[in-house]
Amino acid sequence: MQIAELEYDLVSRAAGAGHGVAVSARGLEKAYGAQQVLRALDLDIAPGEFVAIVGRSGCGKSTLLRHVAGLERADAGTIRVDDAERRGLGADTRVMFQEARLLPWKTVLENVGLGLPGDWRPLARAALADVGLAERADDWPAVLSGGQKQRVALARALVHSPRLLLLDEPLGALDALTRIEMQGLIERLWRQQGFTALLVTHDVAEAVTLADRVILIENGAIALDLRIPLPRPRERGDGAFAELEGEVLHRVLAREARES
Numbered sequence: 307m308q309i310a311e312l313e314y315d316l317v318s319r320a321a322g323a324g325h326g327v328a329v330s331a332r333g334l335e336k337a338y339g340a341q342q343v344l345r346a347l348d349l350d351i352a353p354g355e356f357v358a359i360v361g362r363s364g365c366g367k368s369t370l371l372r373h374v375a376g377l378e379r380a381d382a383g384t385i386r387v388d389d390a391e392r393r394g395l396g397a398d399t400r401v402m403f404q405e406a407r408l409l410p411w412k413t414v415l416e417n418v419g420l421g422l423p424g425d426w427r428p429l430a431r432a433a434l435a436d437v438g439l440a441e442r443a444d445d446w447p448a449v450l451s452g453g454q455k456q457r458v459a460l461a462r463a464l465v466h467s468p469r470l471l472l473l474d475e476p477l478g479a480l481d482a483l484t485r486i487e488m489q490g491l492i493e494r495l496w497r498q499q500g501f502t503a504l505l506v507t508h509d510v511a512e513a514v515t516l517a518d519r520v521i522l523i524e525n526g527a528i529a530l531d532l533r534i535p536l537p538r539p540r541e542r543g544d545g546a547f548a549e550l551e552g553e554v555l556h557r558v559l560a561r562e563a564r565e566s
């Protein structure tokens with residue numbers, strides 16, 4: 307590891323240390339009608355860890371995320387967050403979706419401050435500054451680009467200092483360059499704030515860029531759990547990066563080839 311990378315690592319880890327929750331799923335089962343989506347799924351996430359979930363369309367990624375969020379109840383099995391059983395969306399948890407879901411009749415600042423008690427403006431301004439949009443506080447959401455709207459959605463999630471951030475394909479609708487910028491922003495804020503992150507994505511390169519572990523779901527269970535031991539920030543052109551990306555892709559595509 308280079309000295310600059312090491313410093314980056316130490317400084318950001320120290321700043322956010324001890325904030326994220328541990329997540330533990332045991333024997334999760336979920337069916338929609340006759341379709342069994344999650345099958346005896348077990349998953350452990352360490353405090354402050356960044357885990358990415360990949361898998362073919364319809365394999366159950368978002369379903370798993372909604373269960374971890376507490377937005378849906380499993381047919382069987384449990385989810386524990388810092389050892390407490392999850393029942394409903396916890397105050398320590400925020401979710402970010404593919405659409406920013408901003409309220410069009412409220413300004414950018416008001417959107418970020420939604421639900422904050424008391425003197426919320428300074429907090430909301432600080433969160434907007436963290437995502438690089440301090441000067442857009444008084445704008446309406448309608449005049450922002452897609453990437454800017456997602457920045458606002460990120461500020462709205464992080465203003466609550468969540469201990470668990472769930473990201474359901476949040477960059478899926480963005481162009482490639484904006485997407486890479488947003489990945490850098492999410493990584494920086496995760497490292498500063500130390501929350502636990504669970505990201506659902508179709509983009510294997512995005513998963514390898516951001517995650518400590520990449521998890522592949524097949525047949526409603528975890529088919530691959532791959533640690534990404536690369537220093538951060540990660541270089542996409544790097545040989546070790548390409549090798550890990552290839553390993554995940556190979557596994558996803560092998561399955562698709564068997565089924566087509």
Ligand SMILES: Nc1ncnc2c1ncn2[C@@H]1O[C@H](COP(=O)(O)OP(=O)(O)OP(=O)(O)O)[C@@H](O)[C@H]1O
Pocket residue numbers: 338341343361362363364365366367368369370
């Ligand atoms: N509320 C629901 N009612 C009925 N079926 C559902 C519901 N939610 C999900 N499903 C089904 O469960 C399966 C898994 O859906 P899920 O959204 O978790 O997949 P995914 O892996 O996130 O897919 P994608 O990558 O396409 O977003 C799909 O076949 C979907 O149609």
